[in-house]
Amino acid sequence: MAERKSTLTPDFRSNDPYAYLAAVEGYELPQEWVDNMPVPELHATRILAGYDEEGYARAGAFMSPIFLDPAYGLLTMAEREFIGVIVSSINACPTCLLIHGHKLGEEIGDHGRARRIAINYRTVELSVQERAIADYCVKLTQQPGRMEAADVQALRDAGLSDARIYYVIELIGVFNLTNRMTSGYGMRPDDDFLAAIAPAAG
Numbered sequence: 001m002a003e004r005k006s007t008l009t010p011d012f013r014s015n016d017p018y019a020y021l022a023a024v025e026g027y028e029l030p031q032e033w034v035d036n037m038p039v040p041e042l043h044a045t046r047i048l049a050g051y052d053e054e055g056y057a058r059a060g061a062f063m064s065p066i067f068l069d070p071a072y073g074l075l076t077m078a079e080r081e082f083i084g085v086i087v088s089s090i091n092a093c094p095t096c097l098l099i100h101g102h103k104l105g106e107e108i109g110d111h112g113r114a115r116r117i118a119i120n121y122r123t124v125e126l127s128v129q130e131r132a133i134a135d136y137c138v139k140l141t142q143q144p145g146r147m148e149a150a151d152v153q154a155l156r157d158a159g160l161s162d163a164r165i166y167y168v169i170e171l172i173g174v175f176n177l178t179n180r181m182t183s184g185y186g187m188r189p190d191d192d193f194l195a196a197i198a199p200a201a202g
Helices: 031-036 042-051 053-068 077-090 094-108 111-123 128-142 149-157 162-185 191-197
Strands: none
Touching: 031 042, 042 053, 053 162, 077 094, 077 111, 077 128, 077 162, 094 111, 094 162, 094 191, 128 149, 128 162, 149 162
16 A cells, blocks of 8 residues: 655645636636735635626625725624634634634734634633624524524623624624635635745744
């Protein structure tokens, strides 16, 4: 039996695909998308957008403000990334955890804390509001059919207004959508993004 080469050595190189689906032959992303797309999954997008460019554009127009516009809604960018990390952790979506875990670390200025939240938020010191939001994320993600008025009341009791709760629920729903699409399509972050966020060699 031939000896298999270890993948746990620095000299090992792989050619992992950026998506499970094959690219549409001859398709190229519009150059304006390439120039203006602030996402670390550009290579996967090149593959997937070819199946329905108009649909991809519509989805982006809906989700981009929610994810990227600081003026959107009533949640801070840190709160949005926090919700994304909790939902992605429950859904075990590695791509979303890598990306939004890093973004959360940037927003709060503490990558170690962001990683601990991504692994298990229950082991991290959180505010009353943060813990209430995280617990709500878990139930709505895992048990949507068991949601009741008391769950929203728990958020109110933690100090959230109904207007802020609206955006919390919207974002949980959107992250559940993107987690499932990302996992189903097999999207992964671009190698240059992963290299950029990797710790420097000592």
